[in-house]
Amino acid sequence: MAMSYIGSHILDRELKKGSAELLILSLVEDQPRHGYDIGNLIEQRSEGVLRFNVASLYPLLYRLEKRGWIQGRWVEKAGQRRRRYYRLTPEGKKVLAAQRNSWREFVEAVNRITGIEHA
Amino acid sequence: MAMSYIGSHILDRELKKGSAELLILSLVEDQPRHGYDIGNLIEQRSEGVLRFNVASLYPLLYRLEKRGWIQGRWVEKAGQRRRRYYRLTPEGKKVLAAQRNSWREFVEAVNRITGIEHA
DNA sequence: GGACTATATGTCGCTTAGTAATATATGGCT
DNA sequence: AGCCATATATTACTAAGCGACATATAGTCC
Numbered sequence: 001m002a003m004s005y006i007g008s009h010i011l012d013r014e015l016k017k018g019s020a021e022l023l024i025l026s027l028v029e030d031q032p033r034h035g036y037d038i039g040n041l042i043e044q045r046s047e048g049v050l051r052f053n054v055a056s057l058y059p060l061l062y063r064l065e066k067r068g069w070i071q072g073r074w075v076e077k078a079g080q081r082r083r084r085y086y087r088l089t090p091e092g093k094k095v096l097a098a099q100r101n102s103w104r105e106f107v108e109a110v111n112r113i114t115g116i117e118h119a
Numbered sequence: 120m121a122m123s124y125i126g127s128h129i130l131d132r133e134l135k136k137g138s139a140e141l142l143i144l145s146l147v148e149d150q151p152r153h154g155y156d157i158g159n160l161i162e163q164r165s166e167g168v169l170r171f172n173v174a175s176l177y178p179l180l181y182r183l184e185k186r187g188w189i190q191g192r193w194v195e196k197a198g199q200r201r202r203r204y205y206r207l208t209p210e211g212k213k214v215l216a217a218q219r220n221s222w223r224e225f226v227e228a229v230n231r232i233t234g235i236e237h238a
Numbered sequence: 239g240g241a242c243t244a245t246a247t248g249t250c251g252c253t254t255a256g257t258a259a260t261a262t263a264t265g266g267c268t
Numbered sequence: 269a270g271c272c273a274t275a276t277a278t279t280a281c282t283a284a285g286c287g288a289c290a291t292a293t294a295g296t297c298c
Contacts, residue, residue, distance in 0.1 A: 019229050020256095026233040036275045046228035056256055058277060063255095081264050081275045100235060107226055109165035110138050114145040116219060139285095155246050175285050177248060200246045200293050 020060055022103055023050070025088060025096040028070055034083040035061055061086060069095050139179055141222055142169070144207060144215040147189055153202040154180055180205060188214050 027038050038061075039052040061084075064070045069092035072084045088096065111117070146157050157180075158171040180203075183189045188211035191203045207215065229235075 019225075023229065023232055034275075042232060045232045049224050049228040050232070053257055054276080055258075055278080059255080079265065081262095083275065100233065103229070103233070104235065105168050106138075109168040110142065110222070113142055113161060113164045113169070114219065114222070116223065153246075172286050173247080174249075174287075178284080198294065202246065 019103070020056070021064065022099045024060065024064060025069065025092055025099065028086050028088050029096060032085040032087040034085050036083070068092070138222070139175070140183065141218045143179065143183060144188065144211060144218065147205050147207050148215060151204040151206040153204050155202070187211070
């Protein structure tokens with residue numbers, strides 16, 4: 001039933017893809033964070049608009065680390081499952097700046113075509 | 120070489136996915152348009168920031184038509200290859216309104232998390 | 239005539255990547 | 269014991285973008 005598309009679940013799902021890297025890089029910019037924390041922060045700060053699936057989040061963290069944009073290290077504490085904290089690398093910092101610009105350009109372009117004005 | 124990622128081709132490519140439907144629906148809102156025209160308009164109005172591959176554009180038009188959001192009809196004119204003009208259906212109009220809201224919410228959420236201020 | 243370009247639509251096969259489901263491990267609450 | 273939150277991880281399925289190629293019409297340039 002086509003009506004079930006209203007609410008734009010498809011749009012929401014697709015949009016998350018491209019912005020995922022930008023979100024993660026931004027969150028580890030000021031302080032190292034572990035995956036579970038990143039997932040929760042995105043959900044909380046977006047007030048539920050953005051939500052990460054673990055099967056997307058962890059592989060994405062591995063990809064970013066493999067590219068050298070973030071650097072992870074294991075931290076073990078008593079009474080806690082081990083956590084892998086990621087920090088932004090110098091190269092990641094450059095990528096983040098570039099992605100912020102791309103994001104701005106992209107939003108402006110879409111707004112121009114779709115006739116959306118930003119307040 | 121990881122530096123080749125700078126410029127965010129990956130981000131750009133991914134971001135286009137989710138916004139593609141919104142772009143097309145917006146462009147056929149006021150007047151019927153054919154695929155080739157839509158592709159060119161998106162490229163021109165975005166000043167090259169957004170570009171559609173034909174192997175993405177046409178299948179996407181078929182999907183939107185199959186869902187009943189747009190309705191196409193063939194138009195043949197002498198001295199011209201046949202064109203398929205798509206117009207927005209009443210249901211498509213509702214979807215477009217919903218997707219515009221989703222888009223706004225999404226942009227606000229990403230901006231909040233990534234620390235981007237909009238002027 | 240032949241080559242090339244712009245217009246206009248269409249399809250194949252490769253690859254990327256999101257997601258549901260499932261798994262593992264620890265600690266606290268009832 | 270049962271359940272939930274925390275925290276990381278993997279497998280199998282699926283959707284969809286894209287390079288490359290194909291088809292068709294008409295005009296331009298040499």
